[in-house]
Amino acid sequence: MDPTKGALQPSGPFLPAEREAVYRAIFTRRDVRSQFSPQPVPDDVLARILTAGHHAPSVGFMQPWSFLVLHCLDTRHKVRALFEEANAEAVAMFPPEKQAHYRSLKLEGIVDAPVNLCITCDPDRAGPVVLGRTHDMAMDRYSTVCAVQNIWLAARAEGVGVGWVSIVDPIRLRQVLGIPERVIPVAYLCLGYVHEAYARPELEVKGWRRxxxxxxxxxxxxxxxxxxxxxxxxxxxxxxxxxxx
Structure with a gap:
C-alpha cells in the first residue's frame, strides 16, 4: 500500500483576507517588555499557541523542542535574579556613550507577565544521525527557533504579547529549571495580554537601532x-x- 495515498492537500494561495491576516501577524508582532496585564492566559489559548509551536518545521522531522511552562513566582524570581546579574555585566560591554541609554531600556517582564515559557532543544531526540543534520549539527537549534517564531506569531493572533529574555546565563538557567545537561535552553519568553504595543519595534522607537x-x-x-x-x-x-x- 502506498503510504502517501490520501496524504496530499491543495496547496494554493490563501484567500485575500486570510493572507492579510498572516501578514498582519508578522508585521505587528512586537517584543513586549513592560505592558503586560495581570490577566491570566487561559489554558485553551496557551494550548493553541503551543500547538502552533509544535507544528513548526524541523530538519529531519526531529522535533527537538520542549516547552517548559512556568507559573511559579518563586521560580520566576530566581530567573529574574539571573537576568539582573547578567544585565549588569552586559552594561559594561557597551561603549561608555551607550551605557546610559542601555540602562534606560526595559529588557524583561519575567515577573510582570502572568506566564513564562522556556523553549529547549534536545539534540539527541532523533538519535545520533538525523536526516538533514549530517553536515551541520546546529540544525536542531535552528529548528527549535522555528518553533519560537510559530509561538510568537500565534500569540500575536491571540492578542498575547511575548518578550524574549536573552540576557541570561544558559548554564545557570539550566540549573534553576532542572534541565538535563544535554538539553539546550534556546529561548526564555514572557507571555501575557497587553493593552497596546508599539507601532514599530520598541528599540527602534527608542533610538537603539533602525x-x-x-x-x-x-x-x-x-x-x-x-x-x-x-x-x-x-x-x-x-x-x-x-x-x-
Missing part, C-alpha cells in the same frame, strides 16, 4: 551582488513602505 533598508540585506547571484534598480529590490522597498517599516 530597521535596515532592503539594499543592505539583499544580494543577487552571490554575496554582495548589488543591483540597485533590480525589480525585486524596488518591489521590496514598496512592500516595506506598505508594512510601515
Amino acid at each position: 530597521r535596515l533598508p532592503p539594499e543592505d540585506i539583499l544580494s543577487f547571484d552571490g554575496w554582495g551582488g548589488q543591483r540597485p534598480d533590480h525589480p525585486l529590490l524596488v518591489a521590496m522597498r514598496a512592500a516595506m513602505g506598505e508594512a510601515g517599516s
Whole structure:
C-alpha cells in the first residue's frame, strides 16, 4: 500500500483576507517588555499557541523542542535574579556613550507577565544521525527557533504579547529549571495580554537601532551582488513602505 495515498492537500494561495491576516501577524508582532496585564492566559489559548509551536518545521522531522511552562513566582524570581546579574555585566560591554541609554531600556517582564515559557532543544531526540543534520549539527537549534517564531506569531493572533529574555546565563538557567545537561535552553519568553504595543519595534522607537533598508540585506547571484534598480529590490522597498517599516 502506498503510504502517501490520501496524504496530499491543495496547496494554493490563501484567500485575500486570510493572507492579510498572516501578514498582519508578522508585521505587528512586537517584543513586549513592560505592558503586560495581570490577566491570566487561559489554558485553551496557551494550548493553541503551543500547538502552533509544535507544528513548526524541523530538519529531519526531529522535533527537538520542549516547552517548559512556568507559573511559579518563586521560580520566576530566581530567573529574574539571573537576568539582573547578567544585565549588569552586559552594561559594561557597551561603549561608555551607550551605557546610559542601555540602562534606560526595559529588557524583561519575567515577573510582570502572568506566564513564562522556556523553549529547549534536545539534540539527541532523533538519535545520533538525523536526516538533514549530517553536515551541520546546529540544525536542531535552528529548528527549535522555528518553533519560537510559530509561538510568537500565534500569540500575536491571540492578542498575547511575548518578550524574549536573552540576557541570561544558559548554564545557570539550566540549573534553576532542572534541565538535563544535554538539553539546550534556546529561548526564555514572557507571555501575557497587553493593552497596546508599539507601532514599530520598541528599540527602534527608542533610538537603539533602525530597521535596515532592503539594499543592505539583499544580494543577487552571490554575496554582495548589488543591483540597485533590480525589480525585486524596488518591489521590496514598496512592500516595506506598505508594512510601515
